[in-house]
Amino acid sequence: MMTVHPLPGLAVAPYERPSGVHPPLHFAEYRSTALRAPRRPLVLLPHRLTEVTGPLLGAERVTPAEADLTAQHDGEPQGQRIIVAGRVLDSGGRPVPETLVEIWQPNAAGRYRHSVDDHPAPLDPNFTGVGRCLTDSEGRYRFITIKPGSYPWRNHPNAWRPAHIHFSLLGRAFTQRLVTQMYFPGDPLFFQDPIFNSVPEAARDRMISRFDLGLTVPEWALGYTWDIVLRGRGATAFEQPDGHR
């Protein structure tokens, strides 16, 4: 057994432990949770070195072209061209710089380019539906894509997902890792969607982007702004009260 000597001065500042934000693992209305969500109580994992660190991937893994989902084929995809942009922040309002943001989505007709998607809507030869970028030094990200369509699923009778884009964020620490979905304002399908409604009511609107005329490019594309907030340091989150918001 290798001896590891205590490290004088090794201070690990833990991250906050959120409550009232994330959905429960068990949510009966979303039927797929029944056989997949763990039944036993989770064991508290104190934040030590493995949890406060995380992969810091370099810009060499991402090309600028990957942020434009409308320019990945010979022709342009069908649908409403949109810009989706915002900032990745921690709960203290500090930007999360140079972190990987990955997105995937169905096409304008609500069909994913995936073999198990049998929704009888057309595929678009000019749309893959996958994008990636790194946030800049201020935590900003920006994608060009088309507005995804809604699609039916078999969770309950006449079930339809509200239009959404899947987002995956690595953050700067294992504790900050987040996979979520971004929705569009005014979607009439929210009321019947168990995935959206699995989130505590007070936090649901944080998943809805905002139409932004300032981000909209005249005669070209509509803009939607969506900021993403990852966990911050529990001990230092109050140093900068309401810093950027």
Next chain:
Amino acid sequence: MTGLTPSQTVGPFLAIGLPWPDGPFVVPEGTPGAVEITGRVFDGAGDPVPDALVETWQADPDGRFAHPDDPRGAVSPGFRGFGRCPTGPDGSYRILTVKPGALPCPDGGTEAPHLDVSVFARGLLDRVVTRAYFPDEARANAADPVLASIGDPARVATLVAEPAAAGRLRFDIHLQGDRETVFFDV
């Protein structure tokens, strides 16, 4: 504090967006001392989960991280530390890596070599987090504060990979059921 963004399920179509060609390779094939960790993800009925994503995060062989929050810095430059693999039709995943070193705890103890493991899938509204420990580290595992906090040896055993062929370990993940893996509130 600003309101955190809630988690949502990765859904059934993650395979179009998240897998990377080099995702399973924390280290390149042919790396001396590399260990292949393979396993399967099972649901509460004992059926394989064919649409999950397994991610791993770990220290380098010296027990260090190339990250500003590890004040010691890294000894092995360029070590990625991160692995990502979607499960196949039989629920299997594969990560090629090297064994991490033991880690000093802020309170003076020592954590045994381990990988932090996240599992994402349709039906999981948030990721679930577990840890993979190494079967040839019995003494270090016995002194590990996280394993000690679990107590029940049968539960602890769900976090220790099993030796397979030379250079290979098996780490199955049971989301639910009699053999349910220990998952952590991280």
